[in-house]
Amino acid sequence: MTTEHGTPLPLDSSTPHSARVWNAWLGGKDHYPVDRETADRFAEIFPAIGDLARTSRYFLARTVRYLAAEAGVRQFLDIGTGLPTADNTHEVAQRVAPDARVVYVDNDPLVLAHARALLTSTPEGRTHYISADLHRPEVILRQAAETLDLGRPVALTIMQTLGHVADYEEARAIVRHLLSALPSGSYLALNDSVDPHGETAEATRLYNESGSAPYHLRPPGQIAGFFDGLELVEPGVVPLAQWRPEILDGPDPTNAAAYGGVGRKP
Numbered sequence: 001m002t003t004e005h006g007t008p009l010p011l012d013s014s015t016p017h018s019a020r021v022w023n024a025w026l027g028g029k030d031h032y033p034v035d036r037e038t039a040d041r042f043a044e045i046f047p048a049i050g051d052l053a054r055t056s057r058y059f060l061a062r063t064v065r066y067l068a069a070e071a072g073v074r075q076f077l078d079i080g081t082g083l084p085t086a087d088n089t090h091e092v093a094q095r096v097a098p099d100a101r102v103v104y105v106d107n108d109p110l111v112l113a114h115a116r117a118l119l120t121s122t123p124e125g126r127t128h129y130i131s132a133d134l135h136r137p138e139v140i141l142r143q144a145a146e147t148l149d150l151g152r153p154v155a156l157t158i159m160q161t162l163g164h165v166a167d168y169e170e171a172r173a174i175v176r177h178l179l180s181a182l183p184s185g186s187y188l189a190l191n192d193s194v195d196p197h198g199e200t201a202e203a204t205r206l207y208n209e210s211g212s213a214p215y216h217l218r219p220p221g222q223i224a225g226f227f228d229g230l231e232l233v234e235p236g237v238v239p240l241a242q243w244r245p246e247i248l249d250g251p252d253p254t255n256a257a258a259y260g261g262v263g264r265k266p
């Protein structure tokens with residue numbers, strides 16, 4: 001949540017926050033009791049939520065690796081970064097391409113505090129953090145341009161974040177606005193949790209009553225709709241575990257509760 005000018009609200013440990021609840025599901029330690037309580041209540045109804053958070057992070061790592069290694073992208077704009085964890089976007093990208101530049105964007109004050117300490121860079125590359133609201137794409141683009149060359153391809157990554165925008169058309173407009181500023185050969189990599197899913201729908205309803213910024217689940221067709229006008233990279237917009245899996249070790253632990261894909265701007 002931010003003020004109307006898009007600057008972050010002060011740190012609040014009395015209500016659950018998306019980044020901190022997500023950190024609890026990922027097994028991290030950067031959250032408050034109120035976040036843990038919300039995370040646990042969700043997990044009672046949808047026990048696969050920890051698997052979903054990890055599956056989402058593996059999807060991020062595979063897509064960023066694909067973009068850096070196979071698509072040759074050297075610039076990344078990661079919106080809704082979350083608290084630093086294993087294999088953050090710049091670590092995956094710079095492992096493949098040490099000169100990769102990564103700009104992170106989030107509006108959570110705790111993410112800001114941790115990002116300053118932990119989001120370091122290779123000497124050849126650059127890592128920058130912007131404290132801004134996703135609802136203000138023009139602010140994000142203006143500040144990102146200080147680190148990224150927006151005349152060259154950029155991969156826009158938005159993972160498990162667009163559900164915070166209640167209105168689907170507004171969410172689509174934000175993605176379109178950001179992509180419109182990027183040249184041909186840029187990419188969108190995105191994933192989000194979906195409905196219909198009885199357990200996640202019920203758990204999300206309770207989550208949205210917890211005081212945290214509400215999350216809106218969308219059908220898979222709407223997740224695919226974020227890629228309209230882009231050339232989808234195979235295998236398209238699919239359950240996360242099916243996107244170019246690297247380890248074929250059994251069924252999707254999340255039972256297709258989240259979908260994602262990668263698309264190239266023609």
Ligand SMILES: C[S@@+](CC[C@H](N)C(=O)[O-])C[C@H]1O[C@@H](n2cnc3c(N)ncnc32)[C@H](O)[C@@H]1O
Pocket residue numbers: 001018019022056057060079080081082083105106107108111132133134135158159160161164213
């Ligand atoms: C569920 S977490 C996902 C974190 C990370 N992308 C990942 O996949 O692990 C959602 C993130 O979106 C951020 N967020 C929520 N609303 C936002 C907004 N309006 N502007 C910027 N970031 C926002 C939260 O602070 C949180 O870090």
